[in-house]
Amino acid sequence: MERQGLGWVTVRGEAAGFAVREQPSSDYGIDAIAELIDDEIATGQLVAIQIKSGSSYLGETKDGCYIYRPDAQHVDYWLGHTLPVIVCLCDPENEVVYWERVAKDTIESTGKGYKLAVPQVRKLGKDTREALKDLVTPRVASSDYTLVSTEDVSHGMAKRYSIKVVLNRPMTKPELAAVIRDMTAKTAKRRYSRNAVVKGRWGEADAHVVWAFIYASAADEKKANYTCRSLWIDPSLDGEYAPIPLVGEDVGDGTIVDWKQSPLAGLSDNGKGDFDxxxxxxxxxxxxxxxxxxxxxxxxxxxxxxxxxxxxxxxxxxxxxxxxxxxxxxxxxxxxxxxxxxxxxxxxxxxxxxxxxxxxxxxxxxxxxxxxxxxxxxxxxxxxxxxxxxxxxxxxxxxxxxx
Missing domain, CATH: 1.20.120 (Four Helix Bundle (Hemerythrin (Met), subunit A))
Structure with a gap:
């Protein structure tokens, strides 16, 4: 039933102009991520999807809505997620997918739990493209951030890059995630090699691993005080040659972000301080x-x-x-x-x-x-x-x- 639901979300999502990609089963609370496509070009703007399929999720109705009752753990996870989240209720028999965004103004506490009212008129498809476009993650101009270094840290079994990015203005977490996804995707396509030996080994191959370190300012970059860091690992890379996975949030495309600040943060304020x-x-x-x-x-x-x-x-x-x-x-x-x-x-x-x-x-x-x-x-x-x-x-x- 759940596989049927994913199938219909994929079909109806594509009709709305989104590419729907299934998430790993280990990603708690998110079954798929949809990316907005404009003129056959992927935009990097995403929305996360929780899919519930079958008649059991359509049994309770009120005021023209299906009532879905998630547990508190899921609600906390969705509301704290970097990506916007929608819940899709699937009716495979009638090939219909109903959806609603998850937000503080749509989730209602019942005292014992929560409920989400999913309008029966809100059906995933081409007619809801504009409504979904209003929900997706923001686009960030390339002038709002600067790539300050690219380091080739490849070895014989994996092509690997590590990059540093400095922000040119304050950003929200969704904006930071957009920057990370964009820079990770571009870096994975790089052909830079630190020497001829590495170039001879990997030639025109895409990278298998990309680390990214994000800094709020050039001064923070000098002090190794990153705002957040991320890691993307090509799913096809043999686990024996993959780096230790990063613990954090999947912000799309398998890119994991650790939102914790650098361990070095604040060390310059330990009583020494800067001097002139x-x-x-x-x-x-x-x-x-x-x-x-x-x-x-x-x-x-x-x-x-x-x-x-x-x-x-x-x-x-x-x-x-x-x-x-x-x-x-x-x-x-x-x-x-x-x-x-x-x-x-x-x-x-x-x-x-x-x-x-x-x-x-x-x-x-x-x-x-x-x-x-x-x-x-x-x-x-x-x-x-x-x-x-x-x-x-x-x-x-x-x-x-x-x-």
Whole structure:
């Protein structure tokens, strides 16, 4: 009976200009999602459907309406859903589908439960297209949000993307869901690859997995403080190669949204707080100057060690002061207050540079000497020194931008 009901909702929904897609049986309270089609083009505007089929749902009538009595758990779920929800009562014998939207003004509490009056004149079909169009999720202009990054995180068994989107205005949950669906669908069709190996593996294939992180502002994106996050997994992807499913709400097309804010939210307000540009520069300029001197000393000592004119013990003696300065600088920057937004690019480069230089300290610590041979330590030191100097060039560029 329920399958018959889904069949007639699909047929009548298509007559109204909607594409009806069955939802997984695990999606509590929603049996299908319908998408508005305009001029044979999918709009991304959706409505969720709960289907009840058979004469038992048509037995109680009052004032020209069928009375449907859902339980409180379903009512709470529908009213809290991101998508608009309609209930469809199906009469398979007469091939008719009656419908009504679920909203606070249509659901009536009886004290013991709830009831929904479904008008007998409201039949799903081409004549109700305009009424249904008034219910669907909103469309959001592309100028209202900005894609700020696309990361290819594919592996050999799945093509995967992770994107970050910054909002250009405040949005409601239905609007956010519309943005997420739109960006997820577009990202799944991307052909970007992080290198030639990945491109050779996946070629022109669509993505199997798309993560999306939504930020209320550019400042929030810098602080990794997302408003919500989502995950879409291609149903055809072998579960062995799929990521851990996200716990959240299905907002259509199998896209799951976790509406919880980032775990990092509010950490910058833990007593440190942001501090202004001049104070951050007063902190970072001496650190950078100190590192430049330290790297120069390490570079000279390393060159002698590599050429065979010196040995590791001499290197350690000649760089002892430099390595201590690096440790002090690393600790000072790591414990500093959150920088102002305009300094975040500089902050990230300084942090990356300090991480590279601090690796040199770690390589020649007691633990490093236990783990690696002197040859490996020398090679890793050379690599870290080279990487740190690359970051110093970028720091110079970022420092000029905030002067």
């Amino acid at each position: 540009k001049e104070h951050y520069l007063d902190l970072v300029d001496p650190i950078v100057g100190l590192i430049i001197e330290s790297l120069a000393d390490i570079g000279k000592a390393l060159q002698k060690w590599q050429s065979g004119a010196s040995i590791e013990s001499n290197f350690l003696s000649e760089t002892k002061s430099a390595r201590q300065q690096i440790s002090d600088a690393y600790d000072a920057h790591a414990s500093s207050q959150e920088p102002p937004y305009e300094c975040h690019d500089l902050y990230e480069q300084v942090g990356s540079m300090l991480a590279c230089t601090h690796n040199i300290v770690l390589y020649h610590s007691e633990r490093g000497i236990e783990l690696w041979t002197d040859y490996v330590r020398r090679q890793m030191t050379a690599t870290a020194l080279n990487d740190a100097n690359k970051h110093l060039n970028r720091i110079k560029h970022e420092r000029g931008k905030v002067s």
